[in-house]
Structures are given as C-alpha cells and as structure tokens.
Amino acid sequence: MKASNNNFISRDGSRFVESLNEVSYLYGELVCRDMEKIGMRYSYRHILKPLMENKTLTQLELVNLTGQKAPTVSITLRNMENDGIVRREKNSTDRRETHVYITDKGKKMYKKVLSALEKADKAILKDISETELESLVTVLEKMKENINLSFK
Numbered sequence: 008m009k010a011s012n013n014n015f016i017s018r019d020g021s022r023f024v025e026s027l028n029e030v031s032y033l034y035g036e037l038v039c040r041d042m043e044k045i046g047m048r049y050s051y052r053h054i055l056k057p058l059m060e061n062k063t064l065t066q067l068e069l070v071n072l073t074g075q076k077a078p079t080v081s082i083t084l085r086n087m088e089n090d091g092i093v094r095r096e097k098n099s100t101d102r103r104e105t106h107v108y109i110t111d112k113g114k115k116m117y118k119k120v121l122s123a124l125e126k127a128d129k130a131i132l133k134d135i136s137e138t139e140l141e142s143l144v145t146v147l148e149k150m151k152e153n154i155n156l157s158f159k
Contacts (some may be wrong), residue, residue, distance in 0.1 A: 034131055038069035047116055050083045051092065058093065059117045066095075066105045072143040092116060 024111040039049055047055075057064060065082065071076050084107060087093045092113035098104035109117070132140065 009078065013116075025134060030131070034127060037127050037130065038124065042120065043127065045116060045119040045123065046090070047120060048086065048090075051087055052120075054083055054087065055092075055109075055113065055117055055120065063106045063108050065098075066107060069107060087113070143144070 042049065042052075053075060054069055057069060057072045059081055064072070066077070066080055066151075069075075070080050073080065075083075084093060085093060088095055090112075091110055094108050096106050096108070098106060111155075
C-alpha cells in the first residue's frame with residue numbers, strides 16, 4: 008500500500024501530526040479495501056453496527072445513533088435494502104415511522120466485517136508491545152480530551 012498523498016497541512020517539522028495522519032489514512036485504506044472485497048460500501052459502516060446490536064430500530068433512531076442527517080440515512084438504507092442487507096417496514100399503527108431490520112445476509116456481512124477489522128488490527132499492531140500500546144492510548148486519550156476542551 009502506498010503512502011497517502013493527501014497533502015495534509017501541518018506545522019513544519021510536526022512529525023507526530025504527519026505520522027498520525029498517515030497511519031490513520033493507511034489503516035482506513037486497508038479496511039476499505041477489505042470491505043470492498045466482501046461487498047460492503049463504506050457508507051454502510053455507521054448503520055450496520057447499531058442494527059446488529061438491536062433487534063430493530065426506526066430510521067429516526069438510526070439518525071440519532073449515527074449522528075448522520077436523515078436524508079443520508081434514508082439513502083444509505085435504500086442502498087442497503089437493494090443489496091439485501093436490511094429490510095424496512097412501515098409501522099402499522101403510525102405510517103410515518105419506518106422500522107429497519109438486519110437480514111441474514113446483513114448478519115453474515117457483519118461477521119465478515121469483524122473478521123476484516125481483526126485482520127487490519129493485527130496488521131497495524133504487529134510488533135507493538137502491550138506497554139507501548141498502553142502508553143500510546145494514554146497519550147491519544149489526553150489529546151482527544153484537549154481537542155474536546157478546545158471546542159468549548
């Protein structure tokens with residue numbers, strides 16, 4: 008896999024920011040490549056997990072859980088339905104409400120997704136000790152907290 012050429016802007020000499028961006032980009036590329044092999048579109052990733060964790064959800068619940076806009080969720084669900092991954096049913100008592108169910112095909116795809124993620128995790132974490140990983144996670148959590156504070 009080649010390095011990104013996304014021209015990420017960073018302060019001159021900020022090796023950490025450049026490395027973090029590059030690792031994130033390459034990991035995403037690796038995961039996307041494997042997702043494409045199993046027939047999963049990138050846009051499905053937000054919706055598949057909550058559906059696997061719940062028997063059924065309404066479209067509005069999916070909007071709230073994913074943080075995506077309602078039209079985006081609607082289009083994604085339409086594509087997932089066309090691919091046989093979900094089915095949608097109108098509520099018989101309230102026709103404004105649509106329930107979404109994951110199909111057997113969707114459940115099988117989810118298992119393949121988890122397997123692909125496990126493979127990507129093994130690749131990215133190869134030769135990294137538990138101690139190194141714990142230190143990195145501690146630093147990243149502090150950075151995440153710092154960024155969240157900047158938004159306030």
